Amino acid sequence: MRVILQTKPRKNPHIPIEAEAVIPQNFLRKNDIRVYEGNKERKLEEIFYITTEGPAVSPDQVEIVLAGETGTLKRVGEYMNAGRIVVEGDIGMHCGNFMSAGEIIIRGNADAWLGREMRGGMIRCEGNAGHYCAAGYRGEKRGMRGGTVEVMGNSGDFTAEYLCGGEVRIHGDCGDLTGVEMRGGTLIIGGNCHRPCGNMTGGTCMIFGNADAMLPTFRSNGIEEREYEGQRFQMMVFRGDVANRGKGTLLIRKK
Amino acid sequence: MKIEDVVCPFCGCLCDDLVVEVEGTRVVSVENGCTLASEKFMGDHRLKSPIRRAGKRWEETSYNEAIRETAEILCDADRPLLYGWSGTHGEAQSIGIHLAELLGALVDNTSTVCHGPSIMAIQEVGHPGCTLGQVKNRADVIVYWGTNPIDAHPRHMSRYTTFADGFFLKEAFRDRKVIVVDVRKTESANIADEFVKIQPGGDYAVLSALRAIVMGKRGIIPLSVSGVSREQLFRVAALLLSAKFGAIFFGLGLTMSPGKYKNIRNAIELTEELNRHTKYTISPMRGHWNVYGSNEVFTWISGYPYAVDFARGIAFYNPGETTSVDVLRRKECDACLVVASDPGAHFPKACAEHLAQIPTIQIDPHTNATTHLSRIQIPVAVTGIDAEGTAYRMDGVPIRTRMLFKGNYPSDTEILERLYALVKEAKGL
Numbered sequence: 001m002r003v004i005l006q007t008k009p010r011k012n013p014h015i016p017i018e019a020e021a022v023i024p025q026n027f028l029r030k031n032d033i034r035v036y037e038g039n040k041e042r043k044l045e046e047i048f049y050i051t052t053e054g055p056a057v058s059p060d061q062v063e064i065v066l067a068g069e070t071g072t073l074k075r076v077g078e079y080m081n082a083g084r085i086v087v088e089g090d091i092g093m094h095c096g097n098f099m100s101a102g103e104i105i106i107r108g109n110a111d112a113w114l115g116r117e118m119r120g121g122m123i124r125c126e127g128n129a130g131h132y133c134a135a136g137y138r139g140e141k142r143g144m145r146g147g148t149v150e151v152m153g154n155s156g157d158f159t160a161e162y163l164c165g166g167e168v169r170i171h172g173d174c175g176d177l178t179g180v181e182m183r184g185g186t187l188i189i190g191g192n193c194h195r196p197c198g199n200m201t202g203g204t205c206m207i208f209g210n211a212d213a214m215l216p217t218f219r220s221n222g223i224e225e226r227e228y229e230g231q232r233f234q235m236m237v238f239r240g241d242v243a244n245r246g247k248g249t250l251l252i253r254k255k
Numbered sequence: 256m257k258i259e260d261v262v263c264p265f266c267g268c269l270c271d272d273l274v275v276e277v278e279g280t281r282v283v284s285v286e287n288g289c290t291l292a293s294e295k296f297m298g299d300h301r302l303k304s305p306i307r308r309a310g311k312r313w314e315e316t317s318y319n320e321a322i323r324e325t326a327e328i329l330c331d332a333d334r335p336l337l338y339g340w341s342g343t344h345g346e347a348q349s350i351g352i353h354l355a356e357l358l359g360a361l362v363d364n365t366s367t368v369c370h371g372p373s374i375m376a377i378q379e380v381g382h383p384g385c386t387l388g389q390v391k392n393r394a395d396v397i398v399y400w401g402t403n404p405i406d407a408h409p410r411h412m413s414r415y416t417t418f419a420d421g422f423f424l425k426e427a428f429r430d431r432k433v434i435v436v437d438v439r440k441t442e443s444a445n446i447a448d449e450f451v452k453i454q455p456g457g458d459y460a461v462l463s464a465l466r467a468i469v470m471g472k473r474g475i476i477p478l479s480v481s482g483v484s485r486e487q488l489f490r491v492a493a494l495l496l497s498a499k500f501g502a503i504f505f506g507l508g509l510t511m512s513p514g515k516y517k518n519i520r521n522a523i524e525l526t527e528e529l530n531r532h533t534k535y536t537i538s539p540m541r542g543h544w545n546v547y548g549s550n551e552v553f554t555w556i557s558g559y560p561y562a563v564d565f566a567r568g569i570a571f572y573n574p575g576e577t578t579s580v581d582v583l584r585r586k587e588c589d590a591c592l593v594v595a596s597d598p599g600a601h602f603p604k605a606c607a608e609h610l611a612q613i614p615t616i617q618i619d620p621h622t623n624a625t626t627h628l629s630r631i632q633i634p635v636a637v638t639g640i641d642a643e644g645t646a647y648r649m650d651g652v653p654i655r656t657r658m659l660f661k662g663n664y665p666s667d668t669e670i671l672e673r674l675y676a677l678v679k680e681a682k683g684l
Binding site: 012014015016018036037038039040093112113131132137138139141176177180195198199213215216217218219241242243244245 | 358589
């Protein structure tokens with residue numbers, strides 16, 4: 001089954017739509033799906049033109065296509081456990097929160113907290129991602145725990161904060177304090193980043209560009225060879241963060 | 256008439272030893288206060304009555320009319336924002352949260368542009384803090400990091416630290432060691448035993464380096480960290496470890512520089528590391544006199560200290576998403592009530608522009624930069640001068656501010672109670 005949700009023009013397009021109900025499993029049962037526009041509860045059809053094509057007997061056969069002004073849609077794919085969501089343009093904050101399975105494809109940019117505390121599944125963003133990509137919620141001690149997040153462009157500050165498991169792959173640059181408080185999992189950065197892996201205690205971070213303002217509390221641990229996009233690179237290996245008695249591994253491409 | 260033991264409603268120190276002379280409904284002199292306190296008590300630039308915008312000019316209106324129009328604007332909004340709260344008493348703040356819940360509004364206080372990151376760090380790793388009384392009586396090493404108390408909290412040093420003799424420190428000025436860490440040499444740095452000049456944005460790295468040194472990993476430290484030499488870092492670490500009781504105070508130089516709450520987290524974790532060797536505490540230098548109170552009151556009622564979104568009927572908190580600067584910058588909110596604060600003077604230009612585009616109402620005794628962005632302003636009594644209420648000092652100690660004379664203005668509480676009643680009626684509750 002393919003569900004196409006095309007946004008309708010709104011009086012105030014800046015007010016975000018909280019759309020955690022937009023997940024494949026909800027469309028299977030054709031429930032009365034509601035979203036929030038500010039402090040007003042709306043029926044899904046008040047916000048979108050809805051087109052449904054074909055049948056489905058399980059959530060993994062459901063594909064949702066979001067089109068139009070989708071940059072203010074928040075929480076799309078939250079707690080998603082099967083199926084596929086394709087966003088034709090940009091997507092708002094918290095896309096793929098806590099998702100455990102399925103696939104989200106974003107053709108444009110994603111706002112902050114993409115794949116927050118994700119457990120499984122795959123998110124691919126073809127544009128840039130905002131701050132806190134694949135990170136945790138405020139005060140939470142564990143961020144993303146499983147699955148894959150791939151960003152073809154850049155991502156913002158605090159990327160993969162509290163990363164505990166799974167793989168985060170940013171092909172462009174990352175912002176400040178990338179991989180801060182990392183505890184596990186793998187973070188791969190194709191471009192540059194700033195002050196990586198502060199306070200990390202575990203996991204592996206590989207940086208194939210430059211690591212600016214490297215923190216002074218990482219211990220050099222030799223050279224290793226790693227592959228990225230079909231090429232092999234010499235990587236400087238560091239262990240840390242010593243300030244936090246950490247045992248994480250940070251690899252930075254040797255120039 | 257001279258009134259003793261008056262509480263100063265200016266900064267987070269809440270000095271409670273002022274002597275204020277009052278004639279009728281006017282303060283004529285202030286003793287014991289700093290220059291900031293004198294200006295607050297003696298200032299006299301208050302609006303005479305509520306005003307509303309009529310085309311390109313202002314016209315006077317009645318309290319009833321101003322409150323009724325405010326209620327209508329807030330009830331019509333899909334995403335109203337109630338901002339400010341740190342310059343009023345706890346009782347008014349409490350009504351504000353209930354009003355936000357009733358409206359399905361976003362409610363935020365000035366922590367969003369000051370110590371919000373400190374709270375976020377405390378939520379991650381806790382807060383080894385203490386009262387200022389403990390500091391005064393016990394602390395023999397004081398650290399001021401990213402703060403300049405001589406200018407911003409002028410009596411902090413004389414009441415609690417450098418110049419204040421304590422129970423265990425009979426000659427405080429000689430017995431206490433003071434370390435000042437900042438990006439420039441301030442007035443406070445001039446009286447420090449050790450001044451550490453850091454490159455802007457280098458706090459996180461220096462804190463990490465100090466943590467490593469304190470835990471005995473000196474060998475890993477490079478020759479210089481963010482402009483601070485390795486020798487000075489060793490010297491500072493030795494000074495920190497020499498304390499019987501150390502107190503670290505930090506300001507916006509740490510909370511609002513790159514890294515934000517991670518800087519504070521690192522400072523707290525340095526404090527924890529120091530506590531393996533001796534006794535250490537860490538405390539924020541709060542700015543507004545009752546900003547700590549706004550965090551307390553917000554937390555009692557909603558579970559969160561600031562940036563609380565009631566749009567869905569339940570409290571949701573996520574700084575960066577529900578903080579007023581972010582919401583205004585994204586042009587999300589469609590009406591704003593400002594209480595006891597001046598976002599027009601302190602928020603980024605894009606936020607001020609949005610405030611000017613939407614119906615903004617201000618409840619404040621004085622005209623200020625936000626007045627120029629507002630449609631309505633409702634003047635009120637000044638808490639601590641012609642209104643009373645509860646405030647929280649920067650260390651979390653509640654202190655009751657006093658009403659020095661009965662003036663002609665209603666208090667924030669009275670205005671907000673009337674507003675709440677009108678909104679409740681409009682909602683059919």
